Structures are given as C-alpha cells and as structure tokens.
Amino acid sequence: MQKTIALVAHDHKKQELIDWATTHKALLEPHKLVATGTTGGLVENALNQPVHKFKSGPLGGDQQIGALISEGKLDALVFFWDPLNPAPHDPDVKALLRLCSVWNIPVACNRASADLMFGIQSLEHMHYKREIPTY
Numbered sequence: 001m002q003k004t005i006a007l008v009a010h011d012h013k014k015q016e017l018i019d020w021a022t023t024h025k026a027l028l029e030p031h032k033l034v035a036t037g038t039t040g041g042l043v044e045n046a047l048n049q050p051v052h053k054f055k056s057g058p059l060g061g062d063q064q065i066g067a068l069i070s071e072g073k074l075d076a077l078v079f080f081w082d083p084l085n086p087a088p089h090d091p092d093v094k095a096l097l098r099l100c101s102v103w104n105i106p107v108a109c110n111r112a113s114a115d116l117m118f119g120i121q122s123l124e125h126m127h128y129k130r131e132i133p134t135y
C-alpha cells in the first residue's frame with residue numbers, strides 16, 4: 001500500500017541522505033515522497049522520481065511537514081539532522097520531531113535507524129562502523 005514518506009536533511013547530511021535513498025531507490029519507488037525544498041530537489045534528481053517539495057527548512061518547510069503530520073497525512077519521516085551545527089530554525093526542527101512523538105510517526109534520524117525502519121537491517125545483524133564525523 002502506498003505510504004507518504006518525508007525526506008529531510010540538513011546541509012552536512014544531504015549527501016548521506018542521497019546515498020541512502022539512491023541505494024534503496026526500489027524501496028522508496030512505490031511511495032509518495034515529500035521533502036523540504038532543497039532536499040526534495042536533490043532527491044528528485046537522484047531518484048528520478050517526483051518529490052513534492054515544501055519550502056526550504058529555514059523558510060518553514062519543517063513546519064509544513066509538521067502540519068501534514070497533524071492532519072494525519074504522513075506515514076514516516078527520514079530526517080538526517082545535523083547534530084554538530086546549530087540551525088537558525090532549530091525550534092522548527094524540534095517541533096517537527098515533537099509532532100512525530102505526539103502522533104507516533106516513525107522517524108529515523110540517521111542511516112542505521114532508517115535501515116531498521118525500512119526493514120533493510122535487523123537489530124540482531126547490524127554491525128555499523130562508528131565513524132568520527134569529518135565536517
């Protein structure tokens with residue numbers, strides 16, 4: 001059954017999200033994809049699949065995705081947020097993550113969680129390298 005999945009990444013995490021989405025293109029293909037503006041453009045190009053693009057995060061895109069959640073129109077969020085740099089719209093980011101908790105929306109904030117969420121990996125079998133971020 002087709003689900004609506006939101007994909008969002010902060011600037012230092014965009015390449016990681018694109019890599020993940022490209023690797024799992026076949027899994028994403030049956031679903032409706034939505035995203036914040038810049039992330040959406042990149043995902044659309046990488047997957048050659050239409051992505052509904054909301055505004056860029058700092059201009060309200062996170063809040064638009066939050067509104068989808070409160071309307072019962074979002075099934076999952078993959079949000080590779082940047083834990084090492086402050087964002088000017090940090091309150092919006094927090095609000096989006098908060099709504100995922102309020103409405104019991106699955107949310108993956110890193111690649112390992114996204115792999116678990118989409119059934120790509122099981123907890124039992126996963127052996128991820130713990131890498132030191134390079135940015």
Ligand SMILES: O=C(CO)COP(=O)(O)O
Nearest residue numbers: 036037038039056057058
């Ligand atoms: O800032 C973001 C999420 O908080 C992402 O926005 P962009 O996809 O427009 O870069």
